[in-house]
Amino acid sequence: MAAEPLLVAENLELSFGSTTALDSASVQVHAGEVLALMGPSGSGKSTLLHCLAGILHPDQGRVTYAGRDLTAMHDNERSALRRSEFGFVFQFGQLVPELTCLENVALPLRLGGAPRRAALRSAAAWLERLEVSDVADKRPGQASGGQGQRVAVARALVTRPRVVFADEPTGALDTLNGERVMQLFVAAARDTGAAVVLVTHEPRVAAYSDHEAVVRDGRVRTREYAR
Amino acid sequence: MTVGHALLGLLEAGPRHGYDLKRSYDERFGHDRPLHYGQVYSTLARLLKNGLVEVESEPGAGPERKKYAITDAGVSDVGAWLAQPEKPEPYLQSTLYTKVVLALLTGHDAADVLDTQRAEHLRLMRDLTRRRDGGDLADQLICDHALFHLEADLRWLEVTAARIEQLAAQVRA
Ligand SMILES: Nc1ncnc2c1ncn2[C@@H]1O[C@H](COP(=O)(O)OP(=O)(O)OP(=O)(O)O)[C@@H](O)[C@H]1O
Ligand SMILES: [Mg+2]
Numbered sequence: 001m002a003a004e005p006l007l008v009a010e011n012l013e014l015s016f017g018s019t020t021a022l023d024s025a026s027v028q029v030h031a032g033e034v035l036a037l038m039g040p041s042g043s044g045k046s047t048l049l050h051c052l053a054g055i056l057h058p059d060q061g062r063v064t065y066a067g068r069d070l071t072a073m074h075d076n077e078r079s080a081l082r083r084s085e086f087g088f089v090f091q092f093g094q095l096v097p098e099l100t101c102l103e104n105v106a107l108p109l110r111l112g113g114a115p116r117r118a119a120l121r122s123a124a125a126w127l128e129r130l131e132v133s134d135v136a137d138k139r140p141g142q143a144s145g146g147q148g149q150r151v152a153v154a155r156a157l158v159t160r161p162r163v164v165f166a167d168e169p170t171g172a173l174d175t176l177n178g179e180r181v182m183q184l185f186v187a188a189a190r191d192t193g194a195a196v197v198l199v200t201h202e203p204r205v206a207a208y209s210d211h212e213a214v215v216r217d218g219r220v221r222t223r224e225y226a227r
Numbered sequence: 228m229t230v231g232h233a234l235l236g237l238l239e240a241g242p243r244h245g246y247d248l249k250r251s252y253d254e255r256f257g258h259d260r261p262l263h264y265g266q267v268y269s270t271l272a273r274l275l276k277n278g279l280v281e282v283e284s285e286p287g288a289g290p291e292r293k294k295y296a297i298t299d300a301g302v303s304d305v306g307a308w309l310a311q312p313e314k315p316e317p318y319l320q321s322t323l324y325t326k327v328v329l330a331l332l333t334g335h336d337a338a339d340v341l342d343t344q345r346a347e348h349l350r351l352m353r354d355l356t357r358r359r360d361g362g363d364l365a366d367q368l369i370c371d372h373a374l375f376h377l378e379a380d381l382r383w384l385e386v387t388a389a390r391i392e393q394l395a396a397q398v399r400a
Contacts, residue, residue, distance in 0.1 A: 040385065040389060183360050202378075203348070203349065203352060203377070203378045203381040203382075204352070204356075204374060204378055206349060206352075207349060207352035207353050207355070207356040207374070208353075208356060209353075212345075212346070212349055214342060214345070216388075221338075221342055
């Protein structure tokens, strides 16, 4: 039967002032699966993603990762977990503009204490995997949007995280570029066994997921899924 | 009508036996639905009757050994068909719209109707995406066409879901 989910959000409530962003939102992510969070603008997708990743703290409810209560952890324990187990891809790559693309991908490994040469070697392999070796020595500003997003995907996967959180990773790309990024991203995530939590309102992007959860008014309309 | 026109178009490239014709149709257009032999021969019989194809004589041949060739009338028929746009069919909305309205009228959860449909659409989109990404250029173009259509339907589902309260008020008024 169903394996234990890797990441669980239970009845999350979160308000920004008088705005209720999450209203008893619950969702589960299983190891190695690609889950799409869909739903209209302002429904709470990004807020839910940030809570799942331990970036935002819910007012009520609980987030459990591999049996550990994220909401009860100390800040530094949570940040350490984020660095070692999670990867992130956002709509606009958010690469460090002063570093080359290769150095950007090596950065999480360097921050984790890896020696420079090993980190660069591994980063180069990931750039190749994402088919953007040609921008290795360029700064992010000199790469196209699509290339930048592939570099961002490489940076998210280089530490071999167990979960990658992606918020509209192709939101700024045209259809063909966006789909190529998704194709490479999902294939690479599957190879490493990483689960992906993918926020998107584009059905063609969501089509790369295994399952979808629809967020509406801060709540998840869950569907039974056979596992 | 599409099958007839497709067979005619294939014949315009050169005369063929019914069997070869079926094979090239299946290869190009029959991904999900290969033609039955019966359908091929009945279509050819109709085209023959309408003077759009003719049989090239092959002495002593049975029906499956007949070679078919397109006539001048057939060529202009293909041309006319290609020049004629297809009717944009709003087939899905009308069925779904009916379901949503009936759900609201009968006290069922209309949002569930929409969510169920969305899940079904996405399921198909996943299959098509897999097939497209693993396929050749022909697969890519065929799947993309289907994907864009399903996406349009999904957008309609989304805006309908956003207006469901409004619709409920109108339907129940
Ligand atoms: N930092 C914040 N301060 C105040 N309100 C916020 C903040 N972040 C989100 N909100 C509000 O919370 C609600 C949910 O926002 P969220 O960003 O999660 O939506 P979303 O589903 O990601 O939308 P989009 O598709 O537009 O990105 C919205 O009403 C939004 O305005
Ligand atoms: Mg968002």
